[in-house]
Amino acid sequence: DLIYISNLNQELINHEISMSSINNFDKLKFEEELINKVFSKIDYKILFKEYPGSRSSNLKNDYIKKVIEPHQNITYFNEWLNAENIYKNSSIIMTSLPTSGLGGAIKSEKPLIFIDIKKIMPLRDELIENFKKEFFYYNYDSETFDKLKKFLLNNVEFIKRKWSEKKMNNSNFKEEYINIKPKDE
Numbered sequence: 001d002l003i004y005i006s007n008l009n010q011e012l013i014n015h016e017i018s019m020s021s022i023n024n025f026d027k028l029k030f031e032e033e034l035i036n037k038v039f040s041k042i043d044y045k046i047l048f049k050e051y052p053g054s055r056s057s058n059l060k061n062d063y064i065k066k067v068i069e070p071h072q073n074i075t076y077f078n079e080w081l082n083a084e085n086i087y088k089n090s091s092i093i094m095t096s097l098p099t100s101g102l103g104g105a106i107k108s109e110k111p112l113i114f115i116d117i118k119k120i121m122p123l124r125d126e127l128i129e130n131f132k133k134e135f136f137y138y139n140y141d142s143e144t145f146d147k148l149k150k151f152l153l154n155n156v157e158f159i160k161r162k163w164s165e166k167k168m169n170n171s172n173f174k175e176e177y178i179n180i181k182p183k184d185e
Contacts, residue, residue, distance in 0.1 A: 001044035001156050003090040005083050005105065006031060006064075007051045007097050008120070021119045028060060030117070030140075032067050037145040040071045042152045047090065050078040051101075084108070091156045096140070097121045106135075106174060111163035113148070115140050127177070134166060134173050 008027040022030075039046050048068060050061060061078055068074045084104035087093060093105045096115035105112050113136040116123045123131060131137040136151065136159075138144050151159075 001046065001090070002092040002094060002152075003047045003049055003083070003086065004034070004039070005049050005051070005093065005095040005101050007095065007099050007101060008117075022117070024060075027120075028063055031064060033145055034148075035064075035067050035071065035074065038149045038152060039074050041149050042073075044073060044092075044152065044156070046074045047086070048074055048076050049083055049086070050076065092159060098123050098127075111159050112136065113138065113151075115144065115148075130171070130173055130177075133169055134171060136162075 008031060035048070039048075048064070050064070065076050068076045082104070083101050084107075087105065087108040087110060090110065092111045092113065093108060094113040094115070095102060095105055096117050097120060099121070102114070114123075114131060115138045116128070116131075117140045119140075128137070128139075138147060
């Protein structure tokens with residue numbers, strides 16, 4: 001029903017230490033709370049898609065696997081496969097951070113839940129209002145998990161209807177912000 005694209009592990013590999021103002025412990029805690037406070041409390045089958053990449057440590061993978069293990073509705077996926085190749089198998093996509101995978105999620109035409117974690121890699125201020133109109137946008141704060149759980153307690157069909165309503169605004173968001181085709185010179 002839902003695929004969660006994890007992209008919070010970059011500092012667990014060989015990136016610069018100054019990449020964000022959230023340390024590795026807080027990133028692990030974010031995903032642990034997302035699993036325990038949201039995913040485990042809803043009646044969806046969830047694919048937790050890890051960002052595999054090359055890493056010098058399996059710390060995050062081992063930890064998250066243990067957090068997910070008791071929850072029958074969550075599957076941990078840590079294979080080297082672009083998320084764009086599995087979006088078609090999901091009804092809803094959830095991610096955070098405006099990284100390369102976000103473009104594919106937007107182009108998938110699936111309901112998209114985006115969590116804006118400003119202390120890591122904030123969405124540009126001028127895009128926030130557009131994201132609120134186009135997608136299910138959540139600014140990460142102390143209430144985010146409660147809000148997400150409340151929203152995801154609705155069934156998939158309800159969320160698809162809400163998504164259809166958003167799509168009726170006839171914006172040119174993808175053409176303006178997503179590199180689908182070359183821009184005229």
